[in-house]
Amino acid sequence: MEGFIRKSPCLREPMGHASAIAASLRAGVGHAVALIRARGLLKTYPTASSGEVTALQNLDFEIFDGEFVSVVGQSGCGKSTLLKLLAGLLPATTGTVELNGKPLYGPSSEAAVVFQSPVLLPWRTVLDNVLLPIEFRGLARSRYRASALELLEMVGLRDFAQRYPFELSGGMQQRAALVRALVQDPRLLLMDEPFGALDAMTRELMNIELLRIWSQSRKTVLFITHSIAEAIFLSDRVIAMTPRPGSIADIITIDLPRPRDLSIINTERFGHYVAYLRPLLDAKGGIS
């Protein structure tokens, strides 16, 4: 089994087929371009009683252009903190984040966030919600209306453009939130357990849909989840996090063919990945 799991201590090693090809094509000379480069990330929070608590430590990783990378770990391991650091919503205590070669000091127009809850504004229609980032960025709504409707069509919400969020089911609301992120045409999608609140069936459907959308739009995705199966099913690479304080236990490459469907979950290879990842997420040493 050891030989089966391809660890990637050197990140220039081949990744999943599609992204490796895409990345090398973009780089032109066979060297993948890092869209995100995190170096020595450390995040501590002050506590009410004494001193501070460490949420994340010693985080070094890269995410390449066009890649789908998941971060998997137990709840409370700092996954969401990591996403906020990468989104520029929180400053790192020490360490740096580079987005597309430039150090990140705040929210970037090249990255869009999909939150745990859909966060749709109830007084706006679906279309107006989707166009909200356009308004925030001071761009002309009229120029993005057509592409917003096209994206709504892609996720099957074209007929609901003029409806209000309370008329939509949970899954539909989260799809609208995804469109709201995509309408900004970001290079990087940061997704923070976006399907965590959905029931298991809807969640599987949303996973398949997300892969379809990803393959069409070719965005780079960083996907936070606490589900090992979800991480393996979706990703080119999986970053496994240890419990608090969160650090990287391992980064593994998922060598499963694309396009994927749910039957892949029953393959032996998929099971090996699950068996390898599960102990990593528990306390150090893998004893659970």
Place this chain on the structure above:
Amino acid sequence: MTSQAVNMREIEPSGPPMRVTQGGIVRRYPQLTISPAILAALLAGWWLACNILGAPAYVLPPPQEVLQATVRGLSRAPWDVAGYWYHAGITLWEALAGFALGSALGAFLGLILSHWPILGRSSYPYIVGFQSLPKVALAPLMVVWFGFGLEGKVFITAIITFFPVLVNMMAGYQAVEPERIELARSCNASERHLLTKIIIPSCLPFLFAGLGVASVLSIIGAVVGEFVGARAGLGMLLMQYNQSMEIAPLFSIILLLAIIGFLMNHAIGLIERRYCFWAQRSRVAART
């Protein structure tokens, strides 16, 4: 996918659709059946107390006398000082002007003090101190400051209506979902956009709750202002009838004040339904 949408009929305030088809007219329209029945019972009890139990007319005037006094007062022209319309108009004007001033200031300050916590925290002791002061105790002072004109009544009404709106606006600000603010920040929203597109609309349900309370309090402010010294208004009329022991017209003024208060509150409710329709619907949708 269409079946996933929440059925519009399910979120109507009249209750789930099963009830609509089952229950009789009483269940469907309690406000048109039970409410008038309560009124009839109250009137019958009143009539009984006066005509059968023999309550003296200077304590409880019989309903027919109150009706006569009301008809007599309302049959005069609106500019006739001896009629009710003139005085009702004065009182309503004082109440509305004070309400507009007080609630506008309350909403504005509530927003400012919440958005810039330094301002809020430094002025908090004064707000609490002034809030715990019984505002009607200031009414005699109004005569000293403003004389017997309308300004004093508008001023005391403004002070009384200011607090419920301020307090509700601050509560509304605290209740803005942090995810909504994070969404705006992740899109690099300006401070102005954050306020106008996220925070102020989010506060609207709380603001309207405050306005509903303030609308009723505004009548109290105007009437108390007239009690301590006025040349016109329903409060002044009330004092006159009280001193001359004309109890039947006094009762009709009380009724009139109740009706004005009810109508003002109802008007606020109508405006709320126009601009805040999403708040109740979202709550109902979240429960189903």
